[in-house]
Amino acid sequence: MTIFTSPEPLVWGELDVPLFGLGADMAGVALQPPVAFSLVSDGRYLWFLANHRKPANVHPKARPGLFQSELWKYDVAELFLADPASGRYFEFNLAPNGAWWTCEFTAPRVRADEVDIAMPEVATFSDMSPDGSWLAAMAIPLDLLKARLDFGPATRLNVSMILGSPEQRFVSATDLGPGEPDFHQPRKFSEVRFSPLPENP
Structure with a gap:
């Protein structure tokens, strides 16, 4: 899975990055419209962007920019x-309105800490349009990822989404196999490919 690299710091409100579309859920049923995501490293942060042109059902306690x-x-x-x-491995959750959560695991579904601990200096952003479409972004400090996960070319990753709550549909960028949806399969995550951010024509 590609992580784009940017020579310049990214700025919310001025983002112009390629998005990868996902056109079906894990059951193989088409998504109308598709969802999209992007990952970009700008030297200081790893940016995670997610987009869907359809209204979302957000956690009722979720507040923009706050840990939930x-x-x-x-x-x-x-x-x-x-x-x-x-x-x-780390799991990062990003709500359509910019609320977020993270957890570190020592093995599949085995938490490193019993209590929730907010990773410092994470920043989130969101844009929710009147028609319900949304774009959300999370900026995760690279120094913390390098310290905790040795983040780099050997890193493995996956992007997933849960949509259509309460009748949830599960989406995964990586093929995690058949059966009940289970995102916690780090051995099946994709290898990282770093690629320069394409220049605007």
Whole structure:
């Protein structure tokens, strides 16, 4: 999975990055319209962007920019980053309105800490249009990812989404196999490919 690299710091409100579309859920049913995401490293932050041109059902306690648990019970975009050497991985949840949550795991579904701990210096942003379409972004400090996960070329990752709550549909950028949806499969995550951000023509 591609992480674009930008020589300049990204700025919310001035983002112009390619988005990858996902046209079907994990059951193979088409998404109308598709969802989209992008990952960009600008030297200081790893930016995770998610977009859907359809109204979302957001956690009722979710507030823009604030840490909130159990976002996965409603519509949410999720980023998983794993260190294959140690088996540790992070899950980042990003609600359409910019609320967020994160957790570190030492093995599949085994939390590093019993209590929720907000990673410092994470910033989130969102734009929700009157028609219900939304674009949300999360900026995660690279120094923390490097310290906790040895973030780099060996990192494995996946992007997933939960849509249509309460009748949830599950979306994954990586093929996680058949059966009940289970995003916590770090061994199946994609290898990272770093690629320069395309220049505007």
